[in-house]
Amino acid sequence: MSLCEVAEKQEQVLETKISDLENAKTMCKKMLESDELSYLNLKVEQYITELPEYWNKNKHIFKLDSVSFLYILLQII
Structure with a gap:
């Protein structure tokens, strides 16, 4: 994987995190x-x-138990 491809992938990851x-x-x-x-x-x-759209977009978070969910939510905040 070239450095350009890595940078593009990282940009996508960061855009998703910013949106979240x-x-x-x-x-x-x-x-x-x-x-x-x-x-x-x-x-x-x-x-x-x-x-419904929010649920589908964030299924990976909502599938967690409540303690893990709060931990991730507090990390985001």
């Missing part, structure tokens, strides 16, 4: 704007406008 970070940032921002944010009344669909 922007999505996580937007969701957190919307959550923080909520008056009564708690685990008891958390409804993801309030913060994600296109839930």
Whole structure:
């Protein structure tokens, strides 16, 4: 694999990560704007406008157990 190919692949990986970070940032921002944010009344669909599309795009995260999910989410944030 040439250096150019490696750089192109890395650029794609970074673009995906940037996009994921922007999505996580937007969701957190919307959550923080909520008056009564708690685990008891958390409804993801309030913060994600296109839930099925978001679910399909992030299946690798949602398949994890809750501890792993929170760990990854906190790393993204």
